[in-house]
Amino acid sequence: MTDSPAPVPSDTRIPRAVLRTVWVLIIGGFAAILDSTIVAIAIDTLARQFDVPVSTIQWVSTAYLLALAVAIPLTGWAQARVGGKRLWIAALALFLLGSVLCSLAWDAPSLIVFRVLQGLGGGIMFPLMQSLAVQAAGGRTRGMGRMMAVVTVPIALGPILGPVVGGLILNDLSWQWLFLVNVPIVIVGIALAAWLLPDDSSRITRPKLDIVGLMLLAPGLALILLGLSDIETGDGVGSAEVLVPLLVGIALAVAFVFWSLARRERALVQLRMLGRRTVASASTVMWLSGAALYGAMLLLPLYWQTLRGETVLTAALLLIPQGVGSLAARPIAGVLLERIGARALTMIGFALMALGTIPFALADAGTSNVWLSAVLVVRGLGLGTVLIPLMTVSMTGLAHDEIPQVTMITRIAQQVGGAFGTAILAVVLTTLLDGVTDTTGAADAFHAAFWVATGVAVLALLASLLLPGRERPVPSIADAEVAEGELAA
Structure with missing residues (x-):
């Protein structure tokens, strides 16, 4: 008589090892998620501090947004190349460096450049946090909803708490603390990641970088976001500042769609998954x-x-x-x-x-x-x-x-x-x-x-x-x- 398959228990609790990994990721990634909106409320303050127009200092937010867009498509390739744990620690370190440099900025251009470093680190961390959490579950479908409830806490709260924290800082402290507030959080995040994240070096495959795909998608996304951002800052929909980057960005994105579908598994971002x-x-x-x-x-x-x-x-x-x-x-x-x-x-x-x-x-x-x-x-x-x-x-x-x-x-x-x-x-x-x-x-x-x-x-x-x-x-x-x-x- 053939044994029937064992029934799967209905217990949907998250295993302790998985929960530990999730919380390590949340602690490290919370600073980047918070920082994506914390600066928005300080635009007028920074414009007065550096004696520049608001249209110039607005690039502090825009540059961060564009850097995020450039970094996101690289995450999958980089994870396969160096491993998730190493990439997570490297992204945290890059974000930490950017935060410290932002607090030391001496003028608006230097602050904008240092925000790009922050954005590159954050752009890797956002998708990587979710990938590592789901991979830590090892393919389990049970309890996925509860795990996502934990993983998405900072993603949902960041845009809401960012303006609050920014307002509190500007009320009592100097503008530099908009960036220094990240330092202790990220240091703890790096230490916990080095100690508790599972080693995944055995899964490193070292794939070749899809350079054509990168040259299409990264600037395509950046230009689309730049065009939309210019609308937000007051440029009309029909202005050249909006239409040129938007149309060029859309054209590059469309070209990437065809490129990705043709390359399938070798594409930078595999749109075949859609x-x-x-x-x-x-x-x-x-x-x-x-x-x-x-x-x-x-x-x-x-x-x-x-x-x-x-x-x-x-x-x-x-x-x-x-x-x-x-x-x-x-x-x-x-x-x-x-x-x-x-x-x-x-x-x-x-x-x-x-x-x-x-x-x-x-x-x-x-x-x-x-x-x-x-x-x-x-x-x-x-x-x-x-x-x-x-x-x-x-x-x-x-x-x-x-x-x-x-x-x-x-x-x-x-x-x-x-x-x-x-x-x-x-x-x-x-x-x-x-x-x-x-x-x-x-x-x-x-x-x-x-x-x-x-x-x-x-x-x-x-x-x-x-x-x-x-x-x-x-x-x-x-x-x-x-x-x-x-x-x-």
Whole structure:
């Protein structure tokens, strides 16, 4: 009589070794994620400090964003070339060097150059953090949602806490602490990584670098983001500053698509992975989630300061309820994912984001800050919910070496989506504010922008229908091995 396969236990707890790896990655990567938004609130302060126009110092943020875009496509190749552990420590060290140099900057150009170093380190860390966490799970499908709930904590909180921390620093300390605050976090992160991250040197394959792919994709992404960033800083959609980099970037990106599909496994970023429904649907919705998240993050601080007359610090503190809601949602979302599936959970998340944005489109001068803060908790619950099912779906059924490829694809989708959403809302707001001198006109402009932000969340909700529904999980090889060990014990 043939023995039937051993059943897979229903226990979805994250193994201690995997959880340890995840927390090491979170501690090291949190500084880079926080730093991606912490400087945005200090643009005016830095412009006064270095006695340059805001249009010049804005490159402190733009250069960081472009460096991120250039580094992301290199992550998969670099991980295969030197190993994930070594690459993670090297990226942390590069980010640390950039942070220290930024604090020592003597003028605007030097600060911009040093921000590029920070961005290169951060651009590697963002996708690598997710890749190493999923690879540490060894192919397990059980408990993936709960693990993603932990992994995505800093990714969700960074854009929310960045302005808050920046406001607190600028209120009591010098601008240099915007960068020095990273130093102790990164040093601890390097030490923990060297001690606790598993050695993966045996998996080093030393592939050849796809130079043509790099020369197409890296500048293509950078130019697309540059064009969208110029829209945000006030250049018209039809201006040469916007159209030239945007069109050239799109042309390079399209050329890379054909190049990648032709080279298949040898491509810098293997777009053939988009042939899988899980990867394609998650990437599409991830693009919209970036637009919904970062677009509204442009509006909210401006709303508090411009329309309600709050200080920079007060505006930053008023964003805290959104972070609280996002943090509170994560453990709940990890459990719900396994019960109701990715599609339903993602739709719930975007519905909460829309509901948490509508009151800002209806608010008037008599609307209390207490009510709007409570609304931001609801919006935060939505923000904290959507990333978990999207990242989990994108990782479904992947082999070990495919994981870095998919993390690069989803990260690029979210990065470009964030820039696109920010640009759209910036166009709406600046167009409607043009020539407005009264409070009523300014309020109408913000109301329209918040309605557009609500529409983006609703569009993302509808796109979530592309995601797979709740399916009975098929145990992976790693799950079966774990099951046999647990039954034997």
